[in-house]
Amino acid sequence: MTETQALPLPERVAVVGVGYVGLTLLCALGKAGFQGVGYDINQEKVEQIARGVVPFEGAEPELPELLADLVAQGTVTATADPAHLREVEALFIAVETPVDDTDHKPRYLALRSALAAIGPHLAPGVLVVVESTIAPGTVRGIVQPALEEATGGKVGKAFSLVHCPERVMPGRLLQNITTYDRVVGGVTPRCTERAMGVYRKVTSGQLHPTTALVAEIVKTAENAYRDVQIAFANELALICEELGANVYEVRDLVNSSPFRQMHIPGAGVGGHCIPKDPWLLVSAVSELSPRLLPTARAINDAMPIHLADLTEDALQAEHVALNNAVITVLGAAYLEDSDDTRNSPALTLARELVRRGAQVRLYDPYVSTLGEFTVQMDDNAIDGSDALVLVTAHRTFRELDLAACAARLRTRVLVDGRNAFAPAAAHEAGFRFVALGKGDVQPVVTA
Ligand SMILES: NC(=O)c1ccc[n+]([C@@H]2O[C@H](COP(=O)([O-])OP(=O)(O)OC[C@H]3O[C@@H](n4cnc5c(N)ncnc54)[C@H](O)[C@@H]3O)[C@@H](O)[C@H]2O)c1
Numbered sequence: 001m002t003e004t005q006a007l008p009l010p011e012r013v014a015v016v017g018v019g020y021v022g023l024t025l026l027c028a029l030g031k032a033g034f035q036g037v038g039y040d041i042n043q044e045k046v047e048q049i050a051r052g053v054v055p056f057e058g059a060e061p062e063l064p065e066l067l068a069d070l071v072a073q074g075t076v077t078a079t080a081d082p083a084h085l086r087e088v089e090a091l092f093i094a095v096e097t098p099v100d101d102t103d104h105k106p107r108y109l110a111l112r113s114a115l116a117a118i119g120p121h122l123a124p125g126v127l128v129v130v131e132s133t134i135a136p137g138t139v140r141g142i143v144q145p146a147l148e149e150a151t152g153g154k155v156g157k158a159f160s161l162v163h164c165p166e167r168v169m170p171g172r173l174l175q176n177i178t179t180y181d182r183v184v185g186g187v188t189p190r191c192t193e194r195a196m197g198v199y200r201k202v203t204s205g206q207l208h209p210t211t212a213l214v215a216e217i218v219k220t221a222e223n224a225y226r227d228v229q230i231a232f233a234n235e236l237a238l239i240c241e242e243l244g245a246n247v248y249e250v251r252d253l254v255n256s257s258p259f260r261q262m263h264i265p266g267a268g269v270g271g272h273c274i275p276k277d278p279w280l281l282v283s284a285v286s287e288l289s290p291r292l293l294p295t296a297r298a299i300n301d302a303m304p305i306h307l308a309d310l311t312e313d314a315l316q317a318e319h320v321a322l323n324n325a326v327i328t329v330l331g332a333a334y335l336e337d338s339d340d341t342r343n344s345p346a347l348t349l350a351r352e353l354v355r356r357g358a359q360v361r362l363y364d365p366y367v368s369t370l371g372e373f374t375v376q377m378d379d380n381a382i383d384g385s386d387a388l389v390l391v392t393a394h395r396t397f398r399e400l401d402l403a404a405c406a407a408r409l410r411t412r413v414l415v416d417g418r419n420a421f422a423p424a425a426a427h428e429a430g431f432r433f434v435a436l437g438k439g440d441v442q443p444v445v446t447a
Helices: 020-031 043-050 063-073 082-087 109-121 138-151 173-179 189-202 212-243 247-254 277-283 292-301 303-317 345-355 402-408 423-428
Strands: 012-016 035-039 076-079 090-093 126-130 159-163 182-186 207-211 326-330 359-363 373-376 387-390 413-416 432-435
Touching (some): 012 020, 020 076, 020 090, 020 173, 035 043, 043 063, 063 076, 063 173, 090 109, 126 138, 138 159, 159 189, 182 212, 277 292, 292 303, 303 345, 303 413, 303 432, 326 345, 345 359, 402 413, 402 423
Parallel strands (some): 035 076, 090 126, 126 159, 182 207, 326 359, 359 373
Antiparallel strands (some): 159 182
């Protein structure tokens, strides 16, 4: 077949790793008319999906209904047996791709074990698409050799290989997957074209054909870009604090200038992707030692520690030592109005406050545990505290009756890490109020 002829579409497809991304993709593929099977090593997850039940918490509009329908129709199923993959003509890999906490290098345990499991069961000519976020060079350096060894053939002949990175955001998974533009990076142009045929059915967004390497760089760069922008906003917040200005007012005015789109500062960056993807990008180079991306990571990682400093200072001003204080952290999830706690800055803050001797309570209406902490899901967590420290701007917290809260505290300190409260309202309620990025001291210029 020549490069210009239309390539046949697969009928049966599989998704390897049915977590947030993989399950949503499986449903989107089912909705687009493909017969889909989800393969996962997590037996419990497989059983739930096979019953038509979404195995994770959090509001995901339309996903539960779609999964239930597709399972009832027999369009989608799930298995923990890789032998079932022999029947599919296209296979999408969506396993986790974390980095090591210490050296920040990719830890591809899941990717390597998925490749080992699927390798012996690949149908001749199968299309393999890696949707997981991976460091640049991974398709060529790890995936392609593993599949060539397993099939005994060459890429482009024995199988097609593509990287089409996922761009979803929890809370809008299905909507994102079915509407966003996609970057489709094949190892050969024919590989790209085969995958484009499938994605044309899945998303109403534009498809951007490229190489696997470029797709790897684009995806990790998208999140590294965001991390750097947030780090800029955070650094400016610290500058504004010292100078006695309000960073949010500064941001609005900066953004009134053409071509400026300053991000929002805050108590830290969490979630599965942004804290790790810049490291995946950095890990790909060996001659260059990138400086900006690690610095941005360090700035963002330090924000919850800064919140601990603000809390300690505010308590000191009230003559309360941190090691005698009871502190209630408002929020355990990393994202507002969600239960997702992956890499939540609340955990860093809570640990730091404990390390400094404080007694810490966590309060989050959506979360019951965070790391080693039990999280209280009701507002009893406020009673008798010396300080409230807001990390997550859940609606419940933004709508708090501040005067009523103040009356329940032992010491009236309120620290706002997300621009959730108006200073005037906090002061009126009787709080000593401190907010990230809002300096309360006018700058003194000395000659
Ligand atoms: N979650 C997001 O918002 C998001 C957004 C964009 C990209 N991504 C990327 O997508 C990938 C998946 O992320 P996720 O959030 O869906 O992860 P997840 O942890 O929710 O899901 C991964 C799934 O893979 C399964 N798995 C692990 N090893 C396996 C194996 N050997 N064989 C079969 N299944 C296996 C796990 O059991 C799990 O169900 C990651 O690379 C991530 O960076 C995630």
